[in-house]
Amino acid sequence: MTTGFANPKMTPDYAAAVARQAYLWGWPLVNMHNRRVFMEQLPEPGLLAGIVPAGPPGSLGMLRDYIRPEERVVACPNQDVVYGFGVLDAGRGPSVVQVPDFGDRFWVYQVVDQRTDSFVRIGKMYDTAPGFYLLAPESWDGAVPTGITGVFRYDTRSAVVIPRVFLDDTDRDRAAVAPLVDRISMYPLSEFDGEVKVVDWSAAPSFGGGKATGAQGETQWVDPETFFTALAEVLEEVPARPGEEALYTWFRSVLTAAEHDPEIAEVIRQTAVDTDHGVGELFQFRNIGIPVAGNWTTQRNGAEFGNDYLSRTAIGKSNIFVNTPNETVYYYQDLDDIGARLHGSHTYSVRFPAGQLPPVKGFWSLTVYNKHHFFHPNELDRYSLGTKNQDLNYGDDGSLTLTVGGAGPSEPKLLTNWIPAPNDEFSLFLRAYWPDETILDGTWTPPAATVQD
Numbered sequence: 001m002t003t004g005f006a007n008p009k010m011t012p013d014y015a016a017a018v019a020r021q022a023y024l025w026g027w028p029l030v031n032m033h034n035r036r037v038f039m040e041q042l043p044e045p046g047l048l049a050g051i052v053p054a055g056p057p058g059s060l061g062m063l064r065d066y067i068r069p070e071e072r073v074v075a076c077p078n079q080d081v082v083y084g085f086g087v088l089d090a091g092r093g094p095s096v097v098q099v100p101d102f103g104d105r106f107w108v109y110q111v112v113d114q115r116t117d118s119f120v121r122i123g124k125m126y127d128t129a130p131g132f133y134l135l136a137p138e139s140w141d142g143a144v145p146t147g148i149t150g151v152f153r154y155d156t157r158s159a160v161v162i163p164r165v166f167l168d169d170t171d172r173d174r175a176a177v178a179p180l181v182d183r184i185s186m187y188p189l190s191e192f193d194g195e196v197k198v199v200d201w202s203a204a205p206s207f208g209g210g211k212a213t214g215a216q217g218e219t220q221w222v223d224p225e226t227f228f229t230a231l232a233e234v235l236e237e238v239p240a241r242p243g244e245e246a247l248y249t250w251f252r253s254v255l256t257a258a259e260h261d262p263e264i265a266e267v268i269r270q271t272a273v274d275t276d277h278g279v280g281e282l283f284q285f286r287n288i289g290i291p292v293a294g295n296w297t298t299q300r301n302g303a304e305f306g307n308d309y310l311s312r313t314a315i316g317k318s319n320i321f322v323n324t325p326n327e328t329v330y331y332y333q334d335l336d337d338i339g340a341r342l343h344g345s346h347t348y349s350v351r352f353p354a355g356q357l358p359p360v361k362g363f364w365s366l367t368v369y370n371k372h373h374f375f376h377p378n379e380l381d382r383y384s385l386g387t388k389n390q391d392l393n394y395g396d397d398g399s400l401t402l403t404v405g406g407a408g409p410s411e412p413k414l415l416t417n418w419i420p421a422p423n424d425e426f427s428l429f430l431r432a433y434w435p436d437e438t439i440l441d442g443t444w445t446p447p448a449a450t451v452q453d
Helices: 012-039 171-181 224-237 245-260 262-281 309-319
Strands: 046-048 052-054 060-062 081-089 095-099 107-113 131-137 150-154 158-166 186-188 290-292 296-298 328-333 348-352 360-370 384-386 400-404 426-435
Touching (some): 012 309, 081 171, 158 171, 224 262, 245 262
Parallel strands (some): 131 150
Antiparallel strands (some): 081 158, 095 186, 290 296, 360 384
């Protein structure tokens, strides 16, 4: 006679230890899962609260101008590009994304799977041709119709699509970018007919935003109270990578134990709550990434994290949806040149010597974020400076000095180079889109933020 064995005993301490690892590993994947679930409620592409592009799975919404400072769906937005945003659901099959002819304008479409790893190469730096690109699940075995320019595949259930189109901060360029943006669209393959679909995004419908605006911090896409319920689904949605099979078995063993033992269920719930505080520490830029000169930090594996679970969760918490390094390099700053926390009661200077602006083929910008990693509303409606600005003032020696925080200069010439900051702790964020090799290899690094007063 054969006797079956199941549900081995598990101590609460052991369950807590495994649950902690599962929370740190799975936080970004659950984040992505919950974003897709939220977007399923939308009836059509449009704008959350009238300002945040979104759409039901398989589609996307587009802006025609910079994102507004009230946005809270994604931390660390920039005000250099016109954004789009949409999600994919492998269960709904492939979608087609349109790429118009952008001419000489910089642009890139970021597309990441549920692990927040990129699986496409679509953008100016890839010399991508205009056309129709198919984003298809690995499991899809249908015929690719005539007229599709290229195919990219993903192996997770959820994915995110974020077009970015550079925009000068001028009314003239806003008018020029509008017809291009109106030709950016994504829709199910069943709607593909080979014809470019044009959408007047200035007339996009507005939906209730929920927590898309207004709150101080980012919309909380991960609830530790319900994390392990979502993780059980995520383990089915995201296949194990080579070498992760044992990890999946380990996590599932705790989930199985929790199904049969209320004490274990409570232990892992509380562990998620407790571990969330540790994940919160990864929100602070000074705690994450690779240190570089001037108390900046950076990273070199954004959107290609692989098995670097620390970086994946840290970036997911602090500024999710970063581009791959060849597309964008990011520098993060919480501290001034002597290691003191940046605070808006002081005025800081960031001086680029002549010939030492960020070496990029796309664009660069220096952005101020409040302590929640969002824009600080101000009378100038100014949150960053960089390539987009046509009126920056340079020194007689060719240097460029940007100032941040404090009361602001009274001289108009100096005011042009000033970014307001909150009278509180804040962070600086330097972006280098389509970076030169001297950025990628660390030869070039940003100048420090130095207190002026």
